[in-house]
Amino acid sequence: MGVTRFLRDFGAACLGMALASAPLLGQQKAPSPDTGADTGFPAALRRFYFGIRVEDFPLRLFNTTTAQSSTQQPIADYTYSGSSSSQKAAPAATFEYTINPRLSVGVEFYLTHVKFIQTTQVRTGLPSPNSSTDDRPVTTYVESSTADYWVLPFLVRYNGLRSRGFLRHLYGVAGAEYRRVGRVRTGTDIYYPDGGAGYTEIPAIPTHSNQMGGVVGLGLRFVDDLGLKVAPEVRFIRWDSATFEGPSYVSARSQAEISLGFAF
Numbered sequence: 300m301g302v303t304r305f306l307r308d309f310g311a312a313c314l315g316m317a318l319a320s321a322p323l324l325g326q327q328k329a330p331s332p333d334t335g336a337d338t339g340f341p342a343a344l345r346r347f348y349f350g351i352r353v354e355d356f357p358l359r360l361f362n363t364t365t366a367q368s369s370t371q372q373p374i375a376d377y378t379y380s381g382s383s384s385s386q387k388a389a390p391a392a393t394f395e396y397t398i399n400p401r402l403s404v405g406v407e408f409y410l411t412h413v414k415f416i417q418t419t420q421v422r423t424g425l426p427s428p429n430s431s432t433d434d435r436p437v438t439t440y441v442e443s444s445t446a447d448y449w450v451l452p453f454l455v456r457y458n459g460l461r462s463r464g465f466l467r468h469l470y471g472v473a474g475a476e477y478r479r480v481g482r483v484r485t486g487t488d489i490y491y492p493d494g495g496a497g498y499t500e501i502p503a504i505p506t507h508s509n510q511m512g513g514v515v516g517l518g519l520r521f522v523d524d525l526g527l528k529v530a531p532e533v534r535f536i537r538w539d540s541a542t543f544e545g546p547s548y549v550s551a552r553s554q555a556e557i558s559l560g561f562a563f
Contacts, residue, residue, distance in 0.1 A: 345526045348395040350562025352532075353388060354409055358555045360385040361415050366546045376435075378420045381547030385413040393560060401459055407452045410481075415548050417442045436492035443488075444503040446543070447481030458520055468519045476512040476536055480505045505542055512538040512554070528562040 363381030370377075391409035398404065419442070422435040454474035461467050483505065489497035518532030534556040542550040 344397060344400060346397050348393075348397070348405075348526075348528055348562035350393045350395075350528070350560060352391040352393050352407060352409075352558050352560035354391050354411075355388045355557045356385070356411075356554065357557055358551065358553070359383060360413050360551055360554065361543075361548050362551055363415070363548045368546070373423060374425060375421055375423045377546075378422075379545070379547035380418045381415065381545070382418075383413070383415045383548065385415075386411050391558075393562060395456075395562060401457060403456045403458065405454045405456065407450075407454070409450050411448045411450065412445060413448060413550075414443070414445045415543065416444070417545055417547050419546075438492060439490040441488045441490075442485060442503075444483065444485040444543075446483045446503075446505070448542075449479045449481050451477045452514060453477075454514065456518070456520075468521055470518050470520055472514070472516045472518060472532065472534065474514045476514055478510045478512065478538070478542070480508045480542055503543060503545075506544045507540045507542055510538050510540055510542060512536045516556075526563060528560070530560040530562070532556075532558050532560065534558070 361381070361383035363383055365381070366379045368377045368379075369375065389409045389411040391407045393405060393407045395403050395405035419440040421438045421440070422433065423438075424435050426433050426435055452474060453476070454472050456470050456472045458470040459467055460469045460471060483502040485501060485503045487499045487501065489499070491497070514534055514536050516532055516534035518530050520528065520530045522528045536554040536556065538550075538552045538554065541552060544550070
């Protein structure tokens with residue numbers, strides 16, 4: 300009987316403690332799921348981003364120099380001098396698809412314009428042996444060309460290169476760029492030895508109208524709770540060939556870009 304009464308009283312005490320603690324258990328919050336490292340994305344991850352990016356080109360798009368050549372039939376000496384003043388910035392349309400908080404893929408499109416000038420001086424015949432200066436007649440050609448570049452970058456971004464602190468916004472970017480030469484316009488002013496002048500329009504011919512380039516870079520990504528994304532970025536592009544090439548100019552195969560993007 301003593302054992303039976305003890306078990307009955309112990310069971311009643313346990314039941315009373317359980318009923319008393321039930322309200323406290325109901326007030327506790329369920330543990331939050333582990334979402335991984337903070338990579339700068341909002342809690343509700345967006346899949347699609349559309350926006351704009353302003354591209355700046357800090358390096359020269361053309362390398363220029365001074366070169367000389369000569370011919371025997373006819374006897375003539377040629378001096379070529381190149382210069383360039385290409386567009387330094389361009390707006391781009393952007394699209395990005397987020398695969399997961401770490402990885403996204405995107406494509407961009409922009410149009411830019413380049414300009415290069417070649418001045419050619421042609422001296423014909425042989426210089427006078429009795430003159431201390433080159434007294435041969437000189438014909439000067441000033442060839443000014445502009446061309447449109449249509450550019451499509453295809454990019455992959457890996458976000459959150461660091462998991463803590465400010466550098467959690469840092470990401471790496473890699474991919475490829477396709478560039479096509481559009482319309483080419485060339486005007487040549489001609490200055491003759493007798494003081495006369497002329498003008499022709501024969502478009503320069505691209506060495507390669509279609510090109511591919513490899514892309515690598517780094518950027519910073521900031522995304523607010525509404526999904527607005529701001530991303531400054533630096534890229535380096537290496538083209539597989541030159542677009543235009545002449546005696547005193549050649550398009551640069553190495554290109555740098557500094558840009559700022561806004562996407563929604």
